Amino acid sequence: MRNVAVIGVGMTKFGELWDYSLRQIFTMAAIEALEDAGCSNRDIEAFYVGNMSAGLFIGQEHLGALLADNAGLKNIPAMRVEGACASGGLALREAYLTIKAGEYDLVMVGGIEKMSDSPCTEDVTTTLGAAADQEWETFVGLTFPGAYALIAKAHMERYGTTKEQLAMVAVKNHKNGKNNPKAQFRREITIEQVLASGIVADPLSLLDCSPISDGGAAVILASEDMAKKFSDTPVWILGSGQASDTLALHDREDLTSLKATRLAAEKAYTAANMGPKDVNFAEVHDCFTIAEIVATEDLGFFHPGGGGKAVEEGLTEVDGKIPINPSGGLKAKGHPVGATGVAQVVSVVEQLRGEAHKRQVNRAETALTHNVGGSGATAVVHIFSR
């Protein structure tokens, strides 16, 4: 089995990118990644792109071929990978596995979503609802925020997690996002502002939720030999883990924890021969504030129910004991669904190279990325190191 490294990263700004189409956004990210890696489009041997729902958002399927073409990657194997909001992380894992197995030496991984071309919020809500059980959850009125609201309510009932603690996650991530030039939101917010931002699905308010965003990200993965050819600062993937769970939230064993995250993390830690204590910082899937709290528990950073208190005590701040989402997370950075899993890698690589400037984590040697699909039916975890 061979070692795999990330040798180049690129991402567009996330936000409402009215001027650019899906294919333009991705191409921009791809160009940046190629330049960062110092390789040419002709060097890439294969292409995996994560995207949740271009079909529903803009009527476009077959993204592997479309985007390989647009990014100047001629005739290579190209494939779109889908696992709802985990699409990016899954694309990363697919590419990683192919290099590990010796099939390719240099692969581009992309993540892309164009959400603002939808005519209205209702359409976006319904499309995102396709990440849930379309027939038995979305059809009867469950929305994506609604699913996490049910999780939040259950977590609050069992562990006493408070709305204020949820708000603190948003406040922290906005503070981090302010220092991220690519973030959708670059302004700080207060707890009071979060609590007063209008209920989306009780108890989640607007500012508890990640935004509707457009954006693209790309990373170049290389085998060990290839990495040494192109990069002085390769970032190694030490472990990768993936798991699935029942699609419908009502079929899960426990509403306060995502089993898929726990299983995926276990596999990644085992592969990397590490535990949660060995991770310096993490980019986790905070599609909603409660998701970050649950994730930190499921990933083993805090005990079950301890995630809320940890945020309150500042343990997850950029200068805290275990910085969570120093990039601003999905909340402030933005959440173009399919791009997120790859954007997390971009953020991690910048940190591990010491290039994160104002949001630099001290002693950034190892990192973890965590990407979830839907309300927890898919989870994929990767561990990186310098």
Added chain:
Amino acid sequence: MMQNGICGIVGYGSYIPRFRIKIEEIAKVWGKDGSRIAKGLGVVEKSVPDMDEDTITIAVEAAKNALKVAEIDPSEINAIYTGSESHPYTVKPTASTVAEALGAVPCVTCADLEFACKAGTAGIQMCMGLVASDEIKYGMSIGADCAQGKPGDALEYTASAGGAAYIIGKNGCVAKIEGTFSFTTDTPDFWRRDGAEFPCHAARFTGEPAYFKHVIGGAQGLMDKLGTTINDYDYFVFHQPNAKFPLRTAISLQIPTEKLKEGLVVRHIGNSYSGSSLLGLARILDIANPGERILVTSYGSGAGSDAFSLITTDLLPEKRKNAPNVDDYIRLKEYVSYALYAKHRSKIRGI
């Protein structure tokens, strides 16, 4: 039209949505004296369906209650007729959805009926024919409506929502049908053209030549046929567009008001159109003792009446406990403003 009591009501069920709007609340919008109007109509408030309720959902709920009272397997119901002025589809029956929801499919005949407010009782007569001829074991007829009240029109005060279902059969009857008689002419007192959103009516013409002529004609005609008189009946139920009309009918026929008032559900829920007389009858069945006689006469504009003579049986007191009764539905209420009412009834442009 002769029957000799060989079939009857095996089960019955009602359903009234829980929202209410007061007559006075409606009157405020049109600058009228609400308490005077309420007094004149004898109606305090009317029922309003929820945003996700319609004639089909009301029919299903009433039908399920009827099934509980009847204590029969739904697959034994081989005819289902639904009568309404507000079928959600003009083409595609309410009755087949009810049949599917009850589990009566596929060995069942279904059709939707329309005869203004008496479509549900016409369905009962149809079931009687099929049952008495042994063509089917049980038949169900439902009268249900989410009535359309034209904004600012007199009928807006009373057009409400509700329904009742009746299962007709030979065995296990809670009330026997001694006979039925109908009185029909072509009298255009109230109508709604195809595609029109709200019905129209001929104002005072809807009284004497329409309602009173046919209701009295129907009731009297039934009594003549059966050789019964007012004194033979313990309860009377007439179609209730308001409380005034049935009370005047009672005076005309010299019926003591005590025999009428228990069935006057209109006071609290308004006129549920095809549900009106059937809900009134349901309330009587909720409180009557065995061996009591009921004369119920529906009225449908256009115009006609269906009159039935019923006599309750020993099975009634126990079987009716299986399902909620009319008073349970009347008691559960939540008031809405005119604005919310307009939203619920899609009277706001753009909804």
Added chain:
Amino acid sequence: MAHLESVPMFWRRMKSLYSLIGVECLNCGKKYFPPRLICPECGGKEMKDYRFKGTGKVVSYSIIDVPPKGLKYQTPYGLAIVELDEGVRVTGQLVGCNLGEIKAGMRVETTFRKIIAVNKNGVIQYGYKFRPEGYPRINNGEKK
């Protein structure tokens, strides 16, 4: 949103939507809603129809203020994960009581309501929602 107007997609699920019909694994007895072809527990492939009673309790609930397509005029609405008495969980809207009366743990029963009708000319899709158990004999959310 073509799938919201698909007639076969709705028609195929009618028995489950109208009458809460799921399946029971003939091998191990576990029940499922909606119907499945294979039992994830024992791998059994023989299933028989099972009609759930429709009564249960609210496990967790939320009030949805930002709805998916077609539900704008029903918003805000209560939405819950309900654990049916047979042990199976389903998701459904809560109706028949005020939003403030909804509590985790409250007993509920099914009712037949309109789920969605995306446009004035399309097929109306009906199905199950939940209301306080014992409706209408309820008083402020507690059974009278």
